[in-house]
Amino acid sequence: MNAPKTALMRRWRDRGGTWWWAIVVIVVPVALIAAAALTTLLLFVDPGNDEKTKIELIKVGLTVGAGTGGVVALVLTGRRQWSTEHDATERRLTELYVKAVEQLGSDKPAVRHGGLYALERVAQDNPNHRQVVVDVICAYLRAPFQLPGAARPRNRPGIHRPLASSRGFARKCAASGEQPQSPTVAELDDVARQEREVRLTAQRILATHLKPGNDPKHPAKTFWKDINLDLTSATLIELDLTGCWTNEAGFANTTFVGLALFDQVTFSGDVLFDKATFTLNARFDKATFTGEAQFREVTFVGNARFDEATFTRIALFDKTTFTLNAQFDKATFTSTAQFREATFTGNALFDKATFTRNAQFDKTTFTGNARFREATFTGNARFDAATFTRKARFDKATFTRNAQFDKTTFTGDAEFEMATFTSDALFDMATFTSSALFDKTTFTSTAQFREVTFVGAALFREATFTRAALFDMATFTSNALFSGATFSSNARFHEAAFTGDALFDKTTFTSNALFSGATFTSNARFDKTAFTSAAWFDKTTFTGDAQFREVTFTGDARFDEATFTGIAQFDSANFYMAARAREARVRAAPTKLNFERSSWPLGWAADVPNVVPSDGEEVWVRLVPVPVTQLTS
Template identity: 55%
Template structure:
């Protein structure tokens, strides 16, 4: 302090002498002024240093008080008295609220407490829980009311009623811990101007935690780890926002689960999660990749109008109840390989901008894809549809249904296939309707089986049409269909009536070795190019009135033509 004052006085004195150094009396006065200023400067510096020491002392004292409060609160959490544990939670909340830098630390402590083993009263005990075991009841291997202590005495085991009462008290403590977290993770009605109670940028690690009636509606988190957590009663995340990754792998939701309008900014994992009641993800937004692989939905799974910006993976997921994905949008690949839909499945108006893969998926009830849009490949190879399936007015790029099985009614009316459509080896046990469908490129139905009514009326085949070795057990109708490219029906078999009235074949038409067991109608059919019927058999007669051929009627057909007056008698009218 003294050197500072001397330097200041000297500097001021020299400056004043430089300004007016002619009169000795003035010089003496100037020197006095400089010394006075120097002394004043030294006083100011002294005050500053004293203030700094005082602030440092007070800061250290505040930090010590904070540490003491924190340590005491943590110790209270270890008490065997529920009231003391409650007090510890409120003390930690006060520490975090008053000290923003300590909020994540306090949250970590609360999460660690909730991660300790706990059995929710009234819930069935799981056969196995991960983590450290702390049984609340005596081991069945020691079915005694008393056991020997380490000091040779004998202590009574708590009765079942006492254990249940202790569990209920502990549940109340845990509900308090949950409320501390949920209260401070919600910014309020105006997220742009969050409430003072809001704790921002918080990470939650509740891995394996037993949670009861968790309410995180409209909460804002940075990350959330709920892997293997169990949610007793209901769990609410409606409107919640995760700025980073959110993990729910192997989580168990005992009650209803609400994630409507939730926002997942990065990765979201629900692999092998189980939902015992309704699960709602309507209008949820998944910005990163999301996994529901091997997830189990026991009741309603609601994803109506949900948006998936990254990969959506539902491989081997089980939907035991109603699966609702109407209006859902998939910007990247959507994978449902080997998924099981035991209840109704609805994908009406869903949009798939990436690959849509349902290979070997199983639909036990009705499935609806009406108006769905598939921008790239749609794979349903070896998928099984037990109930009715409807793709009415859907739009496909390339569609693959090779080996798929349709036990109910399969409706593809007015569907547009912009690229190749492949139904090779598909099995239609029920009726199949493709009325008004448009195949812009090749359509392949080779070796498919139609056991019911097959309707292709007014269908447009702009590319090649392949029906080689197809089996039509029921009626087959291609009335007013247009075949712009070559059409192959080689070795196809029509067990019922086959109708091609007013159909138009602009390319070659191949019916070699085809068998018509029922009536065959080609009334007013146009063959603009070659028509081949080598080895074809007609057991039910042919009606070709008004048919037009590029050349004369093939010899194989002439002998089977039924005169027009006999049409009605042969069922060809």
Template identity: 40%
Template sequence: MALLIMAAGLAGAGLAVGSLSIRKQATWCAALVLLGSFYAGTWLNTADHSPVGDAIILVLAGVLSAVGTALGFAAGQHLATPRPSIEKSQQSEDGPPRWPWLLSDIGILSAALVVAIVGIAALIAMLHIAGAAPAPERSKLQIDALKYGLGIFAAAGALAALLLALRRQRLSEHSHTLELRRQQHVESSAEQTRQLELHRQQHSENDATERRITELYTKAVEQLGHAEAAVRLGGLYALERLAQNTLSQRQTIVNVLCAYLRMPYAPPELLDSTNFTDSLEPAAASDLTGVTGNVRQPHQELQVRLTAQRILQAHLTRPFDNDPDGEALEPDPSTTFWPKIDLDLAGATLVDWNLWYGEVGACSFSRATFVGSTEFMGTTFSDTAWFDGASFLGDASFDDATFLGIARFDKALFSKKARFGRALFAGAAGFDGNAVFTEVRFLDEVDFEGADFQKVGRFDHALFTGQANFRHTKHHYPPSFKQSSVSLGTPRHDAWPIPLRVEPDGVVGCLVQE
């Protein structure tokens, strides 16, 4: 029992001294020497010691102290080694594995050496005990001492083999993990390469598409300037197809069509009419009569312009199943309706313009000439609508039209009937919403029956040659008829929105509010 206590004490003390010596605690080495001297002195002072036993005890004490110190020194080094940060450990995951101390070379060697020393110490101790036993039992005890001592010594090899097998298993698992990571890295790199290639291919396709669109657009615009009507018609249809399939080009192509219609032009039947230019403003008459020398055939050019008008009218007409008061439609290549389109037809000559139940954004028909009948029935003007200075040479219908922004008809000329029945003149955010008809000349009947003026309706300086019908109109603000007049050449049966009387002044009568 004393031998076991001494072995445990010296081994533990050596382990402690080795662990602390790494931190420069040299005083612990002296403590180990003193502890070993204490155990040795205690043994030497006993009555049962012998020279052989003394030698065995001194060797055993020295070996246990040395082994314990070596193990403690190795453990101290392991504990004192700074732990790598997470980033460094992640960076070294693909490198050699970091073994636990027990699975390192020094750990396996130390463990095997400890077991071997314990076996040797046990063998020596048991042989010493067997040598002091009575003769009859000495042989048997010596055989047992050899058997158990050598068995413990052999266990050192078994322990080393077990630790090596465990390290080999850990190495195999680490290699498998590295292989999986390598495969994941390869797959990730392949996926990144594939995405990059798809992005490059998509970019190339977009570039090719843009180039193709530019080429088609340029070619179609060039065709519009050709002398042959058939070539110009082909250019119009090419632009229509391009706008239908390319949402981003719709407004641009509409602008091109509007620019074509704004070019000076007079229909052939009007050029032959002696009374045509007499009914126009002087500027408009000079514009139209100045194009008679155009090399283009007037009848063929008329067909080209009618085609341009029909393209606009066809794509600005709302679908019949769409509720104009419902949710606004968004541009879609699968539908022929082109929403949110602005029109600039200022100064254009339009023949038999027919836009039933259409929808346009901001539009300008300033100083435009409408030849033949003009139809805007049920059309919604979602932004400003400018008809100032426009000339309507035929019947003009704005029945059920909706003006959500400002509507200006000042200085417009209505040569024949003008109908605004049930039209809605409503203000919109950012606009005053006034319906302006100042200095308008209504040369035939004008019908505003059922119209709704949500802002001020101004008819100042207007001339009503034919009958004026304002029955059942709604005025949220009092309308204005300052210095307006009517023709007295025919019996009048007018229906005014406010009490007005006619004061004769020659062939005309001034409207005066009662």
């Protein structure tokens, strides 16, 4: 009894509903519309006592109801027909999809090619199925693959691709009872070459349908929009996604064999290249990364080019290895750019690059030349403990916020000529093995070079220090040139060591100039320098000649306990206040000093002005205050 009833209900459901559904959807609306039409006619048309007219009005109302029922019936019939056709289409698509996937598992390369093209056709004709098709193609490319000619370890357990071509042979051996033989290296290479062509086809299909064309507002009909790629751990051969547009993309642990071209590609979502390997050149020129760009621990064996690339969100290159040249010329980093502990074996080129937020190169190693010429650092620039083995060029670079080079090692020339540091410039404990070039550099905020080691020449000619310049305990092994520099705030060289010549001629010290405890082993030249405020050289040691000719001391000049081993020349120096030189000592030698021709700070003279040392004799004299009568006369 229940079985026929259940079958009847199933037939009704197969037709689109049940009896109750039909009554609710068709009969009730028709009755209501007929009643409404009849009521309206009776209200607005007065039939009087004419029974014939009343009957005609009732006929019109019923006709309206019948017509409405016909329309509803047509709509329901159309809906049922659409549903039937849609179901048939979906079944046909499912059959095509399943068949294409089965073809990808074939042991024949031609069949696998056909499966890929069948999937492409399904996706092209059915936009709602495109992501699924792309997922299948990506899954195929993620399968293990060994390149032709690659070394193949023997007796290695597990499944290794390609095995598809040997399946048929294995089935034949199993059917005949024969013992299957392992394929030869030549056979495996042949299979790998065929599989390589299939994979190139899969890559071309993806590249073809990810290109929007020249006008993104009117993309090509073949363009598949909003596609995600998951090619994690895949082996991709000479991948060319030039001009492609994709959403999220995963290339983590992926191996790129041959050229990898991503020029003008747009990633609208996050993209992951972590631990990927590029075996040859990789190009991302003018690429756009709208989401996060993660390149952590990536290995670039060939050149890596990111010229004019745009990184809208965070760009992570931590611990990445650039074996050859890495080019980021004119690249734009809108968010944080992290290259911490990265290794640049070749040249690192960031000329005219723009870093809008923090740029972090902490502990980064630059083995080749590092160029940041005319680069703009709007956020903090951190190069703490970085190593520059060859030239480091930051000439004309702009640092808007803090620039940190603490404990950085510059083995080659460090060039910062005409650079601009708007905020603090921090070079504490840095090492400059070769020349350090800061000529015409502008330090608007504090410049810290405390405990810095300058092995090569240190050139700060015509540099401008607006705020404090701190060189405390710095070591200048070669020449230190500050000629024409301007120090608007305090300049501190406490206990600094100048082994080579120290040239401060024509330098302007607007605020305090503090050289207390400094050591000048070679010549110290301050000719025509202007000290507007205090100039302290107390406990300073001048082993070579000390030249203060035509110097202007407007403020307090102190030379307490200073030692002058060579010639001390203060010819035509102007002291607006009496200088202090208590316990200052001067060594007299025949070839170094003639007291009669020497001049001392205002208010001081040698205590034995007419001493004449004998050959080989070393005589020290002290500076003593000049009596007031002599001073005023």
